[in-house]
Amino acid sequence: MSKTLLDKLWEQHVISGEVGEEQLLYIDLHLLHEVTSPQAFEGLRFSNRKVRRPENTFATMDHNVPTKNPEVIEDEIAEKQLSALRNNCQEFGVHLEDITSYNQGIIHVIGPELGLTLPGKTIVCGDSHTSTHGAFGALAFGIGTSEVEHVLATQTLWQRKPKTIGIRLEGKLQPGVYSKDVILHILAKYGVSFGTGHVIEFFGSTVTNFTMDERMTLCNMAIEGGAKAGLVAPDNVTFEYLKDKVTGDFDAAVEKWSRLYTDDISLYDQLLEVNVNEVAPHFTWGTNPSMGISIDDKLPEITDENDRRAFEYMGLNPLMSPDEIKIDNVFIGSCTNSRISDLLIAAEVVKGRKVNENVTAIVVPGSKEVQREALKLGLDKVFTEAGFEWREPGCSMCLAMNPDKVASGKRCASTSNRNFEGRQGKGARTHLVSPAMAAIAAVYGHFVDVRKELSNATICNS
Amino acid sequence: MQPFVIHKGRAATIMLNNIDTDIIIPKQYLKRIERTGFGEFLFDEWRYNDDRTLNPNFELNKQSNNDVSILITGENFGCGSSREHAPWALTDYGFKVIIAGSFADIFYNNAFKNGLLPIRLDKKSRDELSLLSKNAELTVDLENEKVIVGSQEFSFSVEKPLKNKLLLGLDDISLTLKHEDKILAYEAAAK
Ligand code: SF4
Numbered sequence: 097m098s099k100t101l102l103d104k105l106w107e108q109h110v111i112s113g114e115v116g117e118e119q120l121l122y123i124d125l126h127l128l129h130e131v132t133s134p135q136a137f138e139g140l141r142f143s144n145r146k147v148r149r150p151e152n153t154f155a156t157m158d159h160n161v162p163t164k165n166p167e168v169i170e171d172e173i174a175e176k177q178l179s180a181l182r183n184n185c186q187e188f189g190v191h192l193e194d195i196t197s198y199n200q201g202i203i204h205v206i207g208p209e210l211g212l213t214l215p216g217k218t219i220v221c222g223d224s225h226t227s228t229h230g231a232f233g234a235l236a237f238g239i240g241t242s243e244v245e246h247v248l249a250t251q252t253l254w255q256r257k258p259k260t261i262g263i264r265l266e267g268k269l270q271p272g273v274y275s276k277d278v279i280l281h282i283l284a285k286y287g288v289s290f291g292t293g294h295v296i297e298f299f300g301s302t303v304t305n306f307t308m309d310e311r312m313t314l315c316n317m318a319i320e321g322g323a324k325a326g327l328v329a330p331d332n333v334t335f336e337y338l339k340d341k342v343t344g345d346f347d348a349a350v351e352k353w354s355r356l357y358t359d360d361i362s363l364y365d366q367l368l369e370v371n372v373n374e375v376a377p378h379f380t381w382g383t384n385p386s387m388g389i390s391i392d393d394k395l396p397e398i399t400d401e402n403d404r405r406a407f408e409y410m411g412l413n414p415l416m417s418p419d420e421i422k423i424d425n426v427f428i429g430s431c432t433n434s435r436i437s438d439l440l441i442a443a444e445v446v447k448g449r450k451v452n453e454n455v456t457a458i459v460v461p462g463s464k465e466v467q468r469e470a471l472k473l474g475l476d477k478v479f480t481e482a483g484f485e486w487r488e489p490g491c492s493m494c495l496a497m498n499p500d501k502v503a504s505g506k507r508c509a510s511t512s513n514r515n516f517e518g519r520q521g522k523g524a525r526t527h528l529v530s531p532a533m534a535a536i537a538a539v540y541g542h543f544v545d546v547r548k549e550l551s552n553a554t555i556c557n558s
Numbered sequence: 559m560q561p562f563v564i565h566k567g568r569a570a571t572i573m574l575n576n577i578d579t580d581i582i583i584p585k586q587y588l589k590r591i592e593r594t595g596f597g598e599f600l601f602d603e604w605r606y607n608d609d610r611t612l613n614p615n616f617e618l619n620k621q622s623n624n625d626v627s628i629l630i631t632g633e634n635f636g637c638g639s640s641r642e643h644a645p646w647a648l649t650d651y652g653f654k655v656i657i658a659g660s661f662a663d664i665f666y667n668n669a670f671k672n673g674l675l676p677i678r679l680d681k682k683s684r685d686e687l688s689l690l691s692k693n694a695e696l697t698v699d700l701e702n703e704k705v706i707v708g709s710q711e712f713s714f715s716v717e718k719p720l721k722n723k724l725l726l727g728l729d730d731i732s733l734t735l736k737h738e739d740k741i742l743a744y745e746a747a748a749k
Binding site: 120134252254 | 593594741
C-alpha cells in the first residue's frame with residue numbers, strides 16, 4: 097500500500113491505540129531548554145519518578161542567555177531558571193550543554209549540528225520551533241510543560257495523527273532571494289492558520305537543490321503557518337550533511353533512511369504549488385508572519401480591523417514604499433537564520449560597507465560551533481569592521497527574555513521568525529527578513545532590494 | 559497522585575461568581591520554577607494588604623477558617639487563562655475540593671490532573687451547605703458522589719473516566735505506564 101512520509105514515520109512509532117484515535121507514540125529524542133522544563137522536573141520529583149531514557153534526552157541553555165558576558169547573569173529570575181536546569185540535569189542524569197560548554201547554542205541549531213537530529217526519528221521539545229528538525233525527515237514538534245513531564249517519565253506521548261499538506265516548490269531562486277523569502281512568500285499567500293491540524297511536507301526541484309540549512313529555515317517557519325510540523329524527505333543532501341556526524345554503520349542507516357519518502361503525492365490531503373522563479377525578497381510589515389510583501393510592492397491597503405491595528409502598532413501607513421521604512425535595529429540570528437551559511441550571506445553583503453549611523457546592528461551566531469567556524473573564516477572581522485556588534489550564541493533578540501531587547505517604538509529588521517506585538521520587547525516593531533535583506537537594511541537604514549546590491553561575481557545562492 | 563476516595567474537612571465560603579485565574583494566582587508569580595509553593599500567593603490581591611499584612615476581612619484569613627480544605631463558591635469558577643498554576647496554588651494552600659455552580663472548562667480539567675475535586679451543585683444546595691458547614695465538618699464521598707454533613711446528603715455527579723482516575727490516584731503518566739510492557743517491547747524491538 098502506498099504511504100506518505102508522515103504515514104511511515106507515524107507507523108514506525110505507534111506503541112498502542114487505534115487508528116483514528118489518540119495513539120501512543122514512542123519519542124526517540126527529547127530536547128530541553130531552561131524555560132519550559134522546570135515544572136516538569138518538579139513533577140517527576142514530586143511523584144518520585146525518574147527520567148526514563150536520559151540517553152535520549154538532551155538539554156542546553158539558550159533563551160535566557162546574555163550574549164554579552166554570558167557568565168554574568170543579572171536577571172535573578174533568569175539565573176534561577178538556568179541553575180534549575182543545571183541541577184535538574186545533574187540530578188536526573190541528563191546531558192547538558194551549559195552556557196560555557198563547547199557545544200552550547202540554540203537547541204534547534206545544535207541538535208542537527210551534533211548529529212542528534214536524524215531521519216526517521218520522533219523529536220519533541222517544549223518549544224514550537226522544534227519543527228526545524230523536520231528538515232531531516234524526522235517527525236518533530238513542540239509540546240507543553242505537562243507533556244514534557246510525560247515524555248521525561250515515559251518516553252512516549254498520546255497523539256492524534258495530523259493530516260498532510262504537500263507544498264511543491266519548483267524553479268530556481270533569483271540571486272538575492274533565499275529560502276527565508278520563500279517561506280515568507282508562502283505565509284503571505286496562505287496565512288497563519290492554513291496548516292492547523294496538518295504536517296507540511298516540502299518537496300519539488302527547489303527543495304531538492306536546497307542545502308540542509310535552507311531546508312531548516314523552511315521547516316522552522318512551518319509552525320508560523322499553524323502546522324504541527326514541517327517535513328522534507330531525506331536524500332543525498334541529508335546523508336552528505338550527516339556523513340561525519342553519526343557513529344555506527346552509516347551505509348545501513350542510509351539504506352533505512354532512503355525509504356523515507358512519500359510514495360505518491362496524490363496521498364496528501366492537500367497539495368499546494370509554488371513557483372519560486374518569481375519570488376522576490378520579502379519583508380513583513382505587520383504583526384504576524386503572514387503580513388508580508390515583496391520588496392517590489394507598496395504596503396497594502398487596510399482591509400479589516402486586524403490591518404488597522406497592525407498599521408497602528410507598527411507606526412506605518414498603507415501604500416508606503418519599502419524605502420520609506422526607517423530601521424533602528426538589525427538582528428541577524430535566531431534558530432531561523434543563524435547558521436554559518438546565513439552569516440556568510442550577510443557578511444558578503446556588508447563587506448567593505450558601513451552600518452548606517454542611525455542603526456544598531458548585532459550578529460548572534462546560533463551556536464558555539466557556528467561561532468568557531470565564523471571566526472575561522474574571519475566573518476567576525478567583516479561584521480565588526482562594518483559596525484556590527486559580534487555576540488556570543490543564544491536566542492538573543494528573537495524574544496524579549498534576555499538583555500537583548502528592542503526599545504519601545506523602535507523598528508528592527510530581524511532574521512527571526514515572529515513579529516508579534518512585543519515579541520522583541522514591549523512596543524518593539526519587528527520586520528522579518530532574510531539575512532541578506534537585514535544586512536543591506538543595516539547599511540542603508542531602510543529597506544532596499546538586495547538583488548540590486550549584489551555584485552554577481554561574488555554572490556550566488558547555492 | 560494520591561487516590562481521592564473520601565475526604566473529610568472544613569469548608570470556607572466565597573460566594574462570588576466568575577472568580578478568574580488571575581484572582582486565584584496573579585501573573586507576576588508565574589515565573590517560579592516550581593509547581594509547588596504557589597499557595598502563599600493564592601488569592602493574593604484579596605488576601606493581603608498593600609504592606610503584605612493579612613487582610614482580616616478576607617474570608618480565608620478569619621480565625622475560624624484556618625484549616626479549611628473545601629471551598630464553596632459561585633458560578634464559572636476558574637475562568638480566564640489556561641494557567642495550570644491556578645490548581646497548583648489551590649492544592650498547595652491545602653484545598654482538596656471546590657464546590658461551585660459551574661467551572662470554566664480548562665480549569666475543570668486542570669483540577670483533575672492535580673488531584674483537586676471540582677463538584678458542581680445548585681445554588682440552593684450550596685447555600686445550605688455553607689450554613690451547615692459553619693459548625694460542622696463535611697464528608698465528601700467521591701465513590702458514592704455525595705457530600706454529607708450531619709444527617710444531610712447532597713448528591714453530585716462526575717464524569718466516569720475522570721472519577722476513576724481520581725479514585726485510583728492515577729495521573730496521565732501512571733495511565734501511560736500501564737502500557738509499560740508495550741513500551742518495553744517497542745524499545746527491545748528498536749534496539
Ligand atoms: S531563537 Fe527564537 S524561536 Fe528559536 S528557540 Fe530561541 S526564542 Fe525560540
